[in-house]
Amino acid sequence: RGSNGAGQPAKRGAGLGGSAPQAARWLGDIRTYFPSSVVQVMQRDAIDRLGLSALLLEPEMLEAVEPDVHLVGTLLSLSRAMPESSRETARAVVRKVVAELEKRLATRTRSTLTGALDRSAKVHRPRHRDIDWNRTIRANLKNYLPEHRTVVPERLIGYGRAAQSVKKEVVLCIDQSGSMAASVVYASVFGAVLASMRALDTRLVVFDTSVVDLTDELDDPVDVLFGTQLGGGTDINRALAYCQSRITRPAETVVVLISDLYEGGIREEMLKRVAAMKAAGVQFVTLLALSDEGAPSYDREHAASLAALGAPAFACTPDRFPEVMAAALEKRPLPLGD
Structure with missing residues (x-):
């Protein structure tokens, strides 16, 4: 048991932090090893043991937690066993994380x-500012004039803009x-x-x-x-x-x-x-x-x-x-x- 700086026992805290990735993996893996009827029971039990029931059933708790990618993974793993009354709250958690990722x-x-x-589209009559000089030089190496140490660009290749x-x-x-x-x-x-x-x-x-x-x-x-x-x-x-x-x-x-x-x-x-x-x-x-x-x-x-x-x-x-x-x-x- 740890202690704080004053020598008092440290308070224990609960959370999903470090366990969330392992939980998502476990909830997925049990599908491989158990029949669906057993999986449903195990997942319902997991909702209780992970403390997700309160999170999903009380929307106001969303303001007290920081949903992240791992929590979303856990919710998705549990989605088939989730009670109907919890689904909208779960979607709200997922939508919050998705919105942050999109932003x-x-x-x-x-x-x-x-x-x-734009660059992947070759244009053969480009404006000067759109000329892809690397491609143009490669395409015209046969026109190299050694006495002038230059390449005569018979064909110009440019970046496409359409x-x-x-x-x-x-x-x-x-x-x-x-x-x-x-x-x-x-x-x-x-x-x-x-x-x-x-x-x-x-x-x-x-x-x-x-x-x-x-x-x-x-x-x-x-x-x-x-x-x-x-x-x-x-x-x-x-x-x-x-x-x-x-x-x-x-x-x-x-x-x-x-x-x-x-x-x-x-x-x-x-x-x-x-x-x-x-x-x-x-x-x-x-x-x-x-x-x-x-x-x-x-x-x-x-x-x-x-x-x-x-x-x-x-x-x-x-x-x-x-x-x-x-x-x-x-x-x-x-x-x-x-």
């Missing part, structure tokens, strides 16, 4: 990706196993931001052993989050098969797989799908996590196999994600971090 991330994401989309003509497709493919709770929250927020950009056609897919397409919910990330079900098994191959079937312009498509890569499906087929998509021109990005916590436990063998295909797997913070997406849209090397 933090949306403007910078739109700005970064708008610039990337976002409507650039239209790119983005597919977010999100593993909803219990360990990925924070990543699911951030990915849902980013999905809504990307969907708000006219130059992008954004699809959001979540999976465990089944695949759910939540694209129609992207106008409200809270609806996306409550459409997920954290926990259960994992079939990455099935999810990628679905995503692959929805790609109409592979050379203009970015697929972002967010997963710890523990595959319960057919490993060889999964890798073949990734190879086929890349061969068709798809920019394939593998994120082991999209959160501030660094890389989780992940399948290193699968990560190495993806790296060998030119799709290195790495953890990405929410603040870095716009730069990762910009690089993918421009078909540049990805900023893998330290």
Whole structure:
């Protein structure tokens, strides 16, 4: 037992702080090992043991707590067992966190990706200020005059400015196993931001052993989050098969797989799908996590196999994600971090 500076016993405090990530993971993992009837009982018991009942049933308590991404993950894990009278309060908690994340991330994401989309469009009769000199020089190296030490630019290449003509497709493919709770929250927020950009056609897919397409919910990330079900098994191959079937312009498509890569499906087929998509021109990005916590436990063998295909797997913070997406849209090397 600790003490304060005056030698008096320190007061014990209760809170969800450090236990929240573990709680979300546990609540997801029990779906793998127990039948649904037992899971429902365990989750109801967890609501009581974590002290969430009072939080969810008394809206005024929202002013006394600081909801965060981990709490949202816990609420989503419990959502199937949540009493009907608590659902609106739970949605209010989730909406508060989502609003804060959008405020933090949306403007910078739109700005970064708008610039990337502009630069990714080649214009062959650009104005002087829009000339992409690096591309122009590369395209005209055959016209190098050694006696003058100069390149004669017969063809000018510029940055495009008409976002409507650039239209790119983005597919977010999100593993909803219990360990990925924070990543699911951030990915849902980013999905809504990307969907708000006219130059992008954004699809959001979540999976465990089944695949759910939540694209129609992207106008409200809270609806996306409550459409997920954290926990259960994992079939990455099935999810990628679905995503692959929805790609109409592979050379203009970015697929972002967010997963710890523990595959319960057919490993060889999964890798073949990734190879086929890349061969068709798809920019394939593998994120082991999209959160501030660094890389989780992940399948290193699968990560190495993806790296060998030119799709290195790495953890990405929410603040870095716009730069990762910009690089993918421009078909540049990805900023893998330290």
